[in-house]
Amino acid sequence: MSDTSYRAVWDRRSSDDLAALEAVDNSGSEAVAQATGQRAASAIAQAVALEPEDVVLELGCGAARIGRELVGRCGQYVGTDISPNMIRVASRRLAGYDNVRLEVLERTSLSMIANDSVDKAYSVAVLCHMDKEDLFLYLNEFARILKPGGLAYVETWNLADPVGWERWMYEVNYWQRADHSQRKDVARNQFCVAEEFQLYAERAGLDVLVCFRDSPWLQMVVGRDLDATSRKHHRLRLAEARSEIAYTPLFGQLFLDCIRVIYGDIHPLTALKSLEPMAGRPEAELYRIHIQGLWDQDPDRYGPPPESQGR
Template identity: 60%
Template sequence: MAELTYRQKWDRCAADDKKALEAVDNSASEQVARTTGEFVARQLTSALQISADDTVLELGCGAGRIGRQVAPRCGQWIGVDISPNMIRVAGQRLADHENVRLELLERTRLDMIDDDSVDKAYTVAVLCHMDKEDLFLYLREIARVLKPGGRAYLETWNLADPTGWQRWMYEVEFWNRSDQQGRKDVARNQFCVPEEFQLYADRAGLQPLTCFRDSPWVQIVAGKSLDAASVETERTRLAAERAAIAYSPMFGRLFHDTVKVIYGDRHPRDVLAEIDALPTCPEKPLFADFVRGLWVDEPERFGPMPGSGEG
């Protein structure tokens, strides 16, 4: 039977520490969590200009995969999540950082955070699991808690991208094969086209400054209460920083191959061989670690990975 609430779903997914990591990144590997978390943290630092004086909010912090890498870069890091189990695991993984505050969400609101109190906010791989009503309400709450002049990084699945469309079709065919007697998974993957996502951000009270759309993800950087000169300055800066923020064509290609591994359409051995043959690039170690993690975690599905000590 499908869970009725987001909390029930994510608490079950985070029933133990290993499952919590797996739920936030499809891998139970600490090495993968650190590699992917650092990759995203670098994107966020460039997108938002995170500094040592900033109070930074992460909506949907999960097991602290990203927060663990962002917290050392800012003055205070606030992580909020709907799942008590996720908050527990995040607390363990961020225990060495004294500037961390964790809060449990009770509904689609950030009541525990004051108006105009946060310098920077971000949410990664979270809004894509929400019904559109909840997505919009959280965007409206982010606009409320941001200080005037603050900025936010937002992302969700890009239905207009070929890989995004393929990922959507996995959801369609999964439902088509089901008995359709119960409700759909409350935290299933959901999708936007870029124009739709920008509309939600704008109507929530944010100022979309840029929208990167040439990948499986729509990425928006938005501001709050910026004057015209500041908007123009930020747009110029973000255009110059595009390579550090936007997912590259190589990221999209390797992500596409990784999705095929997850859904059983390709063997990790073949994808790893292709990754190994690539020239040096930031995406190469990221996806190599990720695909190896998938293989190590599921030897019964893929067979033992050479050198893993199994078999």
């Protein structure tokens, strides 16, 4: 029987700390979560022009993979999530910080957050795991809670990108083989094209500043009630910071290799070998840590990882 609510799915995937890290981005280890969290945190900080006194809200904070890397850089970090288990893990990983507020969400609403109370907001790998109605409701909530002039960063899968399309085909093929008497996984991956994603934001009353679309992910930066001067300022700023925010095509390509490892289409050794000619490139280093982490987690499936073979 499939889970019937977002909470049930994500709670089941986060029964302990390691399971939670695996659920958030297939990290499965503290070291990998920190490496990927730092990359995401620095891109988000650039995207929303993070300031040290900002109140920052994260929708779907999970295990605070990103929050842990941002909390020291803002005035207050507000992590919200539908899964009480995820919030428990986040709370353990954020212990020691006194500028943290964590909230378990009961439904698709940020009702415990006051109107006009948040400087910056963001959500990574969350809006792609829900129905479009929920995605739109959350964008409306961002428009409500952001202060006038506030900024938010959101992302989802980009169906128009070749790797994005290939990722979607995993969903199609999975469903083709699935038991059609059961409903689809409520938290399955869902996809948008840029025009659709932007339309939801605009109809939610947000100003779309940019939507990067040259990778499997649509990365949108939006603002609330921006005047013409600050809209122009942020657009210029985002164009200049593009290389620090937008995923590169190489990042997308390597992501696909990672997915192929997870779905059993290639062995981690094949993926690691294909990274060797790219040694030194930041994308290759991140994915090396990631693929190595996948192998370390599951020696029963892949055989002993390289370290234990004395490499």
